[in-house]
Amino acid sequence: MNDDEERPSQRQGARPGPVEGDTPQAAELAQWLRERTAGLTVRQLAERFRYGRSQWSEFLRGRKLIPLWLLEDVVTALVPGPRNQQMQRAIGRELLEAAEHADAARRAAQAPQLPDGTAHELQIRLDDARQGQIQAQQTLHSLTRLIYTFLSMVADLRQRCATLEAERDQARQRLEEANATVTQQRLAESEQHLAATEQQLAETEQRLEGVEDLLARTRWEQQEAEYVRIRALQRAEQHRRAYEQRTGDTPTEPVDEETGAVTLPQLWEYDHALEAADAQLHAHSARLSAIRERLGIPAPSQSRRPRTILGQVVPDPSADSPDNAPTSSGSVRADSTDNADGSATLASSDRTRANTPGAVGSAAGAAGGPRGRRRPGRRTVLVGMVCLSLLAAGAWFARDQWQPSPSDSQVLRRADKRGELVIGTKAGQPGLSMEKDGKWSGFDVELARRIADRLGFPEDKIKFLPVGTNSRETMIKNKKVDLVVGSYSINAEREKEVAFAGPYLLTGQRLLMRKGDTEGTVWVNDDETGSLYTKEVRSYVDLPPKTDVCTAADSTSQKKLESLKTESGEKQFDVTPLTDYDLCISGLLDTTYEVLSTDDVILAGYQAKYRNQLVTIGGDMSHEKYGIGMEKNDSVLHDLVCDALEKEISSGRWDQLFKDNLGKIGVEETSPPPRTRC
Missing domain, CATH: 1.10.260 (434 Repressor (Amino-terminal Domain))
Known part of the structure; x- marks a missing residue:
């Protein structure tokens, strides 16, 4: 051999x-x-x-x-x-x-330096860290119980689906036989039985979908609880050592607390169980956020929301995660007719028509009207195009004649009453958005400042708030932020929940890897032996199957990576989604991951920061368009932001911001893309 x-x-x-x-x-x-x-x-x-x-x-x-x-x-x-x-x-x-x-x-x-403070202050911090550790442990145990409950519910619901599918097939067969052999009454009974079975199957599949999404969300919260627990333990040890060093005594030990338990309804009570579990997840998420804030633990994260369940909220016909993440169920749903970047295939004047009463119904009729209707002739098409052009021109003329005021925007009125405009942005992205010593900088940050100034909020009236990839829609809808300017890719799923102005920047997804010991090579891990070797890699197709890659959770990058297959049909990547790119960078540098993949403007900042260790490789795997996110129901705010963005671009200020921020980290000079969301 x-x-x-x-x-x-x-x-x-x-x-x-x-x-x-x-x-x-x-x-x-x-x-x-x-x-x-x-x-x-x-x-x-x-x-x-x-x-x-x-x-x-x-x-x-x-x-x-x-x-x-x-x-x-x-x-x-x-x-x-x-x-x-x-x-x-x-x-x-x-x-x-x-x-x-x-x-x-x-x-x-x-640690180079232990925490400062008096003995009393150190004891208080130590007790606080220990309490946070206990609470995170309780949350972790509760979430683990939820996971086991959801797994049981998923198994039970899948069995119900299989049973109902078999019953449906039998009902169809009986209906076919009834068409030829029985009376009209028996035929009607067979049709009713088939319809009832199909309805039960649809409802069961809907509940299964809801449980699977809650299961995914609970797994994510479980990882977050583990992270907070470990960080709290480390903080407690730092404060303990500082206390002993300052006083020479051993600090007092905390009183043990029992781990909290989670009580769930019977498994057959699916609707009640899902409602209760969703409330528990919100409580666990809030508890972890409070621990993070109290102990100063970084990387806050909002978990993905659960999918809708029948009888409680309106079902969503496509993937529920903010970045179109595929569900764990086996069903395949039809994609929207939008382009890859989320824009409709019609002209930009569709924005005006989409805001006109009846536009939705018209679109639906065009897409799903009765078949067999005569195709419109050339004259009809030309007349329609002329009418649409006149409508679009009239809408833009009306907009030019009516200048909206910030006082007409409910979001800006709320911000004015508050005394500051709250803008969500990503933290720790060199060149785009960075916070150091309480000061924010970067292309996204500077552009946000310019737009806020045009909205009537000078720099001293702006508050920047860190947001995570999977928390942006939630923070907008919950009115935690007024705008989001933070590498926010526009896509169809997100536009179901928030509105976008822009886009203001076009970028592409690429790979960041550790430099090899020779020019043009990178380090790749041999997973079977645990050893590293160098290899020339020009594209992701040059990597072995199931290469370990890290990216932001619920991002468009995660969806793309999970969809890639090798020529033999194997998964191209084993994807680890995390809340923070800094965590991915740490894992990349310590060989936990072989690749970090996200938008090239984000990778450029990290490559510039670690120029002797990391290198960006490959062509663009996908293209993303960054937009400014806001509430859907404030059209005045949308128009004002669009006007402000247009003025920043036409004045040349956009070009200068690009050179001063992204140009310095090696991003190739480009022009702003067409503002299809304005």
Whole structure:
């Protein structure tokens, strides 16, 4: 047998390298984890559990600590017998707790400077951090219980769907037989039975869809709770060491609190269970946000909203996530007729017609009218085009004659009463939007300042608020921000919830990787051996299947990455969505991930910051158009923002902002795209 024939079997049996934990406790945990996962390669573990191969390799080598919820999932899935599971779960938790405390102590010892303050202040901060850790632990346990409940509900609803599908098929067969053999009364009964079965199936599928979306949202909150718990533990250790160093005494220990429990209704009460679970998720999210704010933990995140369920809110005909993320159900929904960038295929004057009463109905009629109608002749088409042109010209003429005032906008009136315009933007994006020592800078920030000034809010009347990729729609609809100017891609799904002005910038999705040791190469991970090697990569197609990639959660980049396949049909990427690009950068630099993928203007900032370590590769995988987000029901605000943006562009100020910010980090000079949303 030649080498090529032997390689698959060798790779199948490959195991991670030696244990290399940063602490003895981490090494002991890794050894225990290896024993529990014996017989499985990192590829098999990555396919079975929701973590990439590189991360599994790090867990098994002791370089990273496995999350608590993942540890419990591993025990449940791989350890036979309830009694043995209970014993191993207790051992694993004890080992993980010891490793976490040892890691926190190691980090605190390596910290260049311990927190300042009096002994009393340090004790208060320590107690606060410990309390935050306990609350995050309670939230984590509650979310884990919710996940198991949702998994049971999903399994039950899928079985119901299968049963109803079989009953529907039988009803169809009986109806076909009835057409030829029975009376009109029996025929009507068969038709009614078929219709009732199809209705039950549709309602069951709707509930299944809602549960699956809540399950995805709960998994996300679970990861957030784990992150907050670890950060709170690290903060507590820092304050403990600072207290001991200042006083020479051991700080007082907190009183133990029992972990909170979550009580859910019976599984058959799906509507009530979903309503209760949604309320619990909101409470958990608010609790985590409060802990973050109190302890100063970065990267706040709003979780994705649940999908609508029948009888409570209006069903959404397409993917529910803000970035068109595909659902976990097997059904495939029809895409909208919009272009890739979310713009309609008609002319820009459609914006005027879309705001005219009856426009929606007209569009629906055009798309789904009765078949067999005579196709309109050339004269009809020409007359229609002339009428549309006159309507569009009249609408723009009316707009030019009527100049809206900021006082006519409910959002701007609210901001004026508040005394400041609140603008949401992304934090930590060099060249676009950065916050340092309380001062904001970058292309998006400066453009937002210019537009706010034209709206009547000078710089001292502007408040910038950090927003996450998956929280922007929520913050706009909940009136937490008045505008969002923060690498906000326009697409059809988002336009169902918010309005956009612009676009003001065109960008494309690319890859950021670690530079190799020779020119033109990058570092790639061999997931089977855990070792790194260099390779020349010009495009994502040059990467091996299931390459570990990090991107922002609920972003358009995430959807694109998850859709890519190799020539053999395998997934091109194992995608890890995180709340913050800084977390992705940290993972890229410490080899947790092989690739960071997002818009090229964002990557350019990170490449400029880490020019000796990182490199951007490949052509554009997709194109995005950045817009200014706002409430849908304030047309005056939309017109005012469009006018302000147009003046910034026509005056040449846009070009100067581009050169001063994006040009300095190497972004190629370009022109603003047509404002199709104005």
